[in-house]
Structure formats: C-alpha cells, structure tokens
Amino acid sequence: MSKSLQAIRGMNDILPEQTPLWRYFEGTVARLLDNYGYKQIRMPIVEFTELFKRSIGEVTDIVEKEMYTFEDRNGDSLTLRPEGTAACVRAVLEHGITGGGQVQKLWYIGPMFRHERPQKGRYRQFHQIGLEVFNLDGPDIDAELIIMTWRLWGELGIRDAVKLELNSLGTSESRGRYREALVEYLSAHHDKLDEDSQRRLKTNPLRVLDTKNADTQAVLVDAPKMADYLDDESRAHFEGLKARLDAVGIPYVLNPKLVRGLDYYSKTVFEWVTDKLGAQGTVCAGGRYDGLVEQMGGKPTTGVGFAMGIERLVLMLETLEQIPAEISRQVDVYLCAFGEQAELAGLALAERVRDQLPNLRLQVNAGAGSFKSQFKKADKSGALYALILGDDEMAQQVVGFKPLRGQGEQQSIAWDALAAHLATCVVQG
Structure with a gap:
C-alpha cells in the first residue's frame, strides 16, 4: 500500500x-x-x-x-x-x-x-x-x-x-576588544566547556554566552563583561x-x-x-x-x-486564556429558508442586509434541508440569531427572528426593518 x-x-x-x-x-x-x-x-x-x-x-x-x-x-x-x-x-x-x-x-x-x-x-x-x-x-x-x-x-x-x-x-571595534578578552578567558578554561562551546570558541565566541549547558554557565560567572568594554x-x-x-x-x-x-x-x-x-x-x-x-x-x-x-x-x-469571546464566533446571523421561492427571496434579502451592514457576519443556509436540519446547522455555526423564511413569512414579507443564545422569544421583523434591527441586536449580543 x-x-x-x-x-x-x-x-x-x-x-x-x-x-x-x-x-x-x-x-x-x-x-x-x-x-x-x-x-x-x-x-x-x-x-x-x-x-x-x-x-x-x-x-x-x-x-x-x-x-x-x-x-x-x-x-x-x-x-x-x-x-x-x-x-x-x-x-x-x-x-x-x-x-x-x-x-x-x-x-x-x-x-x-x-x-x-x-x-x-x-x-x-x-x-x-x-x-x-x-x-x-x-x-x-x-x-x-x-x-x-x-x-x-x-x-x-x-x-x-x-x-x-x-x-x-x-x-564592532569595542566588540572586537571584548571578543579577544573573552577568548583569552575561555581558552584558559577550555576543558570545562561543553563540546558545542569549544567549537564556538573558535568560530563565534560570543555565542558561548548563550549556552544552556550548566557547567559552561558556571565558567561564565567570572568571565569578562561586555559592559566593561563599551x-x-x-x-x-x-x-x-x-x-x-x-x-x-x-x-x-x-x-x-x-x-x-x-x-x-x-x-x-x-x-x-x-x-x-x-x-x-x-x-x-x-x-x-x-x-x-x-x-x-x-x-x-x-x-x-x-x-x-x-x-x-x-x-x-x-x-493564558486571553482569547476574546467574539473571535470564537464566526457567524452572527444564520438565515434558514424553506422552499425555492423562500431561498430566492432569502438570497436577495441577505445581500440587501450586507449592503447596509458590511461588517455583519451573515451566513445563508446552503443545501436546503428540513426545518430541524437547518436549525441544527444554525446552532452549530455559533450564530447568535437565526432568520426564518417560509411560506407564511413570504406572504407577509417578514422574516422570523429567533435568538439562539440566551433568552428571548421569536418575533417577526419586516424586511425593510431587518437591517436596523440586526444592527441593534448584534451589537447588544
């Protein structure tokens, strides 16, 4: 395989x-x-x-x-x-x-x-x-x-x-003088240095100061200090x-x-x-x-x-758990539509709302589905609110507005008033 x-x-x-x-x-x-x-x-x-x-x-x-x-x-x-x-x-x-x-x-x-x-x-x-x-x-x-x-x-x-x-x-000049003093000191303690520091002593001696080896760190306690050569x-x-x-x-x-x-x-x-x-x-x-x-x-x-x-x-x-709550939520509002005519109206309504509220995270259900399945997807999305468009809503030119997190009853909002309502509710949410 x-x-x-x-x-x-x-x-x-x-x-x-x-x-x-x-x-x-x-x-x-x-x-x-x-x-x-x-x-x-x-x-x-x-x-x-x-x-x-x-x-x-x-x-x-x-x-x-x-x-x-x-x-x-x-x-x-x-x-x-x-x-x-x-x-x-x-x-x-x-x-x-x-x-x-x-x-x-x-x-x-x-x-x-x-x-x-x-x-x-x-x-x-x-x-x-x-x-x-x-x-x-x-x-x-x-x-x-x-x-x-x-x-x-x-x-x-x-x-x-x-x-x-x-x-x-x-x-570079003062660092060169310090490098000479450091090499002279470390060379006198060569046998106490770890293998990597012995190699760096010949190639890049200042990096010896950065060692994590405890024995070499002990040697460095009395080593020359850069501050004295500035x-x-x-x-x-x-x-x-x-x-x-x-x-x-x-x-x-x-x-x-x-x-x-x-x-x-x-x-x-x-x-x-x-x-x-x-x-x-x-x-x-x-x-x-x-x-x-x-x-x-x-x-x-x-x-x-x-x-x-x-x-x-x-x-x-x-x-440190310093993650703002709002970034864990990728969707503010989820629109559920039932039936072809509702889906068409929902697409048009969603785009009008996006024109008025460009920062609103609005997801429109895709793939149709039953009432239960669409609400399940709405809940899984993390949205604060669900919008509902069915035959009754289409006839009255309203949209059902249902809170998905916390308290609140479902209500009907006129299409023309939806953007203003969402602006208030999502900010408050």
Missing part, C-alpha cells in the same frame, strides 16, 4: 478552527503598526544563498546547519529565508528607498524556514512579524520599538507574562535607551549574556521572554545593526528592528 500523503515534519497546517486567533493577533499588530506610522513591505521567501552568508555570518548555526538550500535549474544556489532582516535590507538597497538618508519604517509578515528539531513552539516553517527602521541612529527609535511591543502585550492581555531583557554589544558612544546610547524606558515606566532586566544569534547586531539588543511556554521562552527579539547595510554593499546606513514569532504568541494567548 502506498504511503499516505502528509505534511513535512515541522511544517504544519493551520486549520480553520485555529485561524480566527491568528487573524485576531495579526490584525491587532497591523493596526498598532499603522498607528505608529509603519508601512508594510513584502519580500520573496526565496533568496540567493549568498545574501544570508554575507549578512547572518557563515559561522552561525543558522548558515552552518539550519538553512534550506538548493540549486535551481540555472545552477544558482537559493535558500528559503531563515529570517527577514537580510531580505528587507536587500530589498531597500535594490530599490534605493533608503538613499540620501531617507527614513524608512517598515514591517513584514510571513513564513521563515530553518531545519531544526521540531518541538512545541519551534518549527521548521514558522511565521514572524518583523520591523526594520533605517536612517535613525538615536536611542529614541530603539525605545519606540520596545514601547510598541509593550503596548501590544497590554492589548493582548499578556503583559504580566513577559519580561524585557536588555544588553548593548557596542560597536565605547563612550555605545554607553551613552544605552543610557539614553534606558532613560526613555524608565520615563514610560517599562520594567527591564540587564542581561550581560544576551548576544543574539546573528553576527550583524551592534549596540542595543533586546528580548521579550516568558516562562509560560517551557523551553521556548523568547517571543520577540531584536536590536540595532548599524553596519549591516554597508556590509551588504550599500552606503553607511543605520538600522534597528525586531521579529516576533506568531506561533509562540498565539500559543501564549491560548495558554
């Missing part, structure tokens, strides 16, 4: 009962970004592999072990995007929209791909919302990104379940960021081991973390990458941004 077709491991279907919560989350974020003056950009999901090698760094875990890379028919090496910043930088460079110091405040949404071991909250195809800001170099824009996410957590009802961690990586400019920038967060009243924790997993970060780095999702604790992360545009062939252009994982934040909403 042939093997049944199924989705690739770690690449999941999002089923109809799940999509209302996704749409609620995505819509909430989109409205917030509109209110702050950000514009959406959409990039391809496939890019030349060289883009990610040049931006993320060839010795990062992502490039070395996690990218989905293949040759196309022309022999070009292509990669499914593992993150969005590099693609966004490529796009703004290609189209010249940051030239001449033009400020761009952009956001995007879509799937990313990494070949990781799938587990709850970590998948091979995952979805992110990301923001990138170009040509603003002060701590005020860093603060704005964090303030926006703080407002988002409040709107979603999860503010008490997340914590902000901050660090500064300084400029240049004056980076230190002033970081103090400016903290002052703005203090002014707004956003609590944060300084984490000297926070380095992020990508090579292009400088100065500010931050993560929003939670203890509600087990091992996958980061729900939003980002920072400043002032040298990335130049590194990718553009003129010196400052940049800062973040990305948030949609799967993890949707999971948080479910875990």
Whole structure:
C-alpha cells in the first residue's frame, strides 16, 4: 500500500478552527503598526544563498546547519529565508528607498524556514512579524520599538507574562576588544566547556554566552563583561535607551549574556521572554545593526528592528486564556429558508442586509434541508440569531427572528426593518 500523503515534519497546517486567533493577533499588530506610522513591505521567501552568508555570518548555526538550500535549474544556489532582516535590507538597497538618508519604517509578515528539531513552539516553517527602521541612529527609535511591543502585550492581555531583557554589544571595534578578552578567558578554561562551546570558541565566541549547558554557565560567572568594554558612544546610547524606558515606566532586566544569534547586531539588543511556554521562552527579539547595510554593499546606513514569532504568541494567548469571546464566533446571523421561492427571496434579502451592514457576519443556509436540519446547522455555526423564511413569512414579507443564545422569544421583523434591527441586536449580543 502506498504511503499516505502528509505534511513535512515541522511544517504544519493551520486549520480553520485555529485561524480566527491568528487573524485576531495579526490584525491587532497591523493596526498598532499603522498607528505608529509603519508601512508594510513584502519580500520573496526565496533568496540567493549568498545574501544570508554575507549578512547572518557563515559561522552561525543558522548558515552552518539550519538553512534550506538548493540549486535551481540555472545552477544558482537559493535558500528559503531563515529570517527577514537580510531580505528587507536587500530589498531597500535594490530599490534605493533608503538613499540620501531617507527614513524608512517598515514591517513584514510571513513564513521563515530553518531545519531544526521540531518541538512545541519551534518549527521548521514558522511565521514572524518583523520591523526594520533605517536612517535613525538615536536611542529614541530603539525605545519606540520596545514601547510598541509593550503596548501590544497590554492589548493582548499578556503583559504580566513577559519580561524585557536588555544588553548593548557596542560597536564592532569595542566588540572586537571584548571578543579577544573573552577568548583569552575561555581558552584558559577550555576543558570545562561543553563540546558545542569549544567549537564556538573558535568560530563565534560570543555565542558561548548563550549556552544552556550548566557547567559552561558556571565558567561564565567570572568571565569578562561586555559592559566593561563599551565605547563612550555605545554607553551613552544605552543610557539614553534606558532613560526613555524608565520615563514610560517599562520594567527591564540587564542581561550581560544576551548576544543574539546573528553576527550583524551592534549596540542595543533586546528580548521579550516568558516562562509560560517551557523551553521556548523568547517571543520577540531584536536590536540595532548599524553596519549591516554597508556590509551588504550599500552606503553607511543605520538600522534597528525586531521579529516576533506568531506561533509562540498565539500559543501564549491560548495558554493564558486571553482569547476574546467574539473571535470564537464566526457567524452572527444564520438565515434558514424553506422552499425555492423562500431561498430566492432569502438570497436577495441577505445581500440587501450586507449592503447596509458590511461588517455583519451573515451566513445563508446552503443545501436546503428540513426545518430541524437547518436549525441544527444554525446552532452549530455559533450564530447568535437565526432568520426564518417560509411560506407564511413570504406572504407577509417578514422574516422570523429567533435568538439562539440566551433568552428571548421569536418575533417577526419586516424586511425593510431587518437591517436596523440586526444592527441593534448584534451589537447588544
């Protein structure tokens, strides 16, 4: 027997009962970004592999072990995007929209791909919302990104379940001095490091700070601290960021081991973390990458941004039971019609109501059926009210109006008055 077709491991279907919560989350974020003056950009999901090698760094875990890379028919090496910043930088460079110091405040949404071991909250195809800001170099824009996410957590009802961690990586020069001191210290304790950290010591030593190994963490207690190697400019920038967060009243924790997993970060780095999702604790992360545009062939252009994982934040909403009641109901009103003439009249009536109430979720029964079967479908739809059109209603040009949830008697509403009645009742319902 042939093997049944199924989705690739770690690449999941999002089923109809799940999509209302996704749409609620995505819509909430989109409205917030509109209110702050950000514009959406959409990039391809496939890019030349060289883009990610040049931006993320060839010795990062992502490039070395996690990218989905293949040759196309022309022999070009292509990669499914593992993150969005590099693609966004490529796009703004290609189209010249940051030239001449033009400020761009952009956001995007879509799937990313990494070949990781799938587990709850970590998948091979995952979805992110990301923001990138170009040509603003002060701590005020860093603060704005964090303030926006703080407002988002409040709107979603999860503010008490997340914590902000901050660090500064300084400029590339100060980070280079720190890297030398860190390598010297860790080399003296080489035998106490786990195997992965020993490998990173030669390729990407700052990532050792991010280890989850308890023995290596013990070694890091007395390791040099990045804060001691910051240049004056980076230190002033970081103090400016903290002052703005203090002014707004956003609590944060300084984490000297926070380095992020990508090579292009400088100065500010931050993560929003939670203890509600087990091992996958980061729900939003980002920072400043002032040298990335130049590194990718553009003129010196400052940049800062973040990305948030949609799967993890949707999971948080479910875990914390912060799901608005209205999004679980996909239908407000269900129209039942009995007989061909009633079906025809019902279609016309439904369209008139939709003209007057474009936001009303009105479902018309399809497939005919008995009185009992249509009411069963109306109840299963989750609708608040059923509309009834039969021979008697047709003769009087009224529609039966029956509450399906809670108290209330069935009544007859004239066709001309139906839209106004529904506007009142559905809002109240």
